[in-house]
Amino acid sequence: MELNDLRIFKTVAELGSVSQAAAELSYVQSNVTARIKQLEKELQTELFYRHKRGMVLNAEGKRLMVYAEDILGKAEEIKHAFGTDRPAGILNIGIVETVIKLPGILSSYLEKHPQVELSLTVGVTEQLVQDVAGMKLDGAFVTGPVKHPLIEYQEVFREELILVAKSDVFSLEDVTKKPLLLFNKGCGYRERLERWLKDEGVIPRQIMQLGSFETIIGSIAAGIGITIVPRSSVRRLLEEGTLHGFAIPKPYNEITTIFIRRKDSYLSNTLRSFMEELQSAGV
Structure with a gap:
């Protein structure tokens, strides 16, 4: 059974005439008749009452009409969704939790x-x-740089990383006295902090891994420990005096957020328009 067979069937049913359906579809009448007979043969049932004035759906024909309208309607939806330059559909994007500008x-x-x-x-x-490399996501906002043979990226914005604590006084020695509250391994901010401490020869007292930004910041506000985050993500809390920020020396304090995608994947209109939005945003 072909999609066009259902279209022919529906047109005959609506017009009640093979000749009128043939004219409507720009087919020869014999072709329309043959397609209706082939459809009836495939379904092993007649679909019309045939009389001198034309054709009328019988009970089985009415059953098929329900399916035909649904299938043809879905076909039109597919053509509309994929036959237009307008962005549409689902866009699966990954983000690191502290991208406040997103x-x-x-x-x-x-x-x-x-x-x-x-x-x-x-x-x-x-x-x-x-x-992203495994094509589970269309793209993602991550901490750069990223070196991966399947990944290409565009820079979105740069930020300053700072240490954050409840106390308004801080020294590197505090890291040996209070725990570091950090995201899981694989976090770009954590990698920068660990590299700096290693270069300084400082061994943290303890690293506590927490799963969410809110939990980390809430724990810092409670005086439990110290963390590292982009300044923009805690700017309001710093201004209120709830938390205090401390500078980190270069190059450890410079962080770049990039948008990545798999370079050999199909660049849909939807993803292309999203990447253009990032460029035009100028953030």
């Missing part, structure tokens, strides 16, 4: 392209790179 970007994009549905996956840089 909501503004997403809001602007969705306002321009209401037919797009965004699905967000939160994770650490290492895992998100694997998910």
Whole structure:
């Protein structure tokens, strides 16, 4: 059974005439008749009452009409979805949890392209790179640089990393006295801090791995330990005096957020428009 057979069947049923259906579809009448007979043969049942004035659906024909309308309707939806330059469909994007500027970007994009549905996956840089390379995600915001043979990227914005604590006084010696509250292994911020401490010959007292930004910041505000985050992610808390920030020397304090995608994957109109939005945002 072909999709066109259902289209011919539906047209005959609606017009009640093979000749009228043939004219409507620009087919020869014998071809329409042959396709209806072939459809009836495949389904092993007659679909019409035939009389001198034309054709009328019988009970089995009415059953088939329900399926035909649904199938042909879905076919039109598919043509509409894939036959247009307008961004549409689901866009699977990964993010690191502290990309504070991201909501503004997403809001602007969705306002321009209401037919797009965004699905967000939160994770650490290492895992998100694997998910993009494995084509589980269309793209992801991660900490750069990323060196992977299957990945290409564009820089989105640069930020300053700082140490954050409840106390307004800090020295490197404090790291040997209070635990570090960090994301899981694979986090770009954590990697920068561990590299700096190693270069300084400082061994942390303890590293506590926590799963969410809110949990880490809440624990820091409670005086439990110290963490490393982009300054923008805690700017309000710093201004309020709830937390205190401390500078980290270069080059450990420079962090770049990049948007990555698998270089050999199909660049859909939806993903292309999203990447263009990132460029135009100028963040």
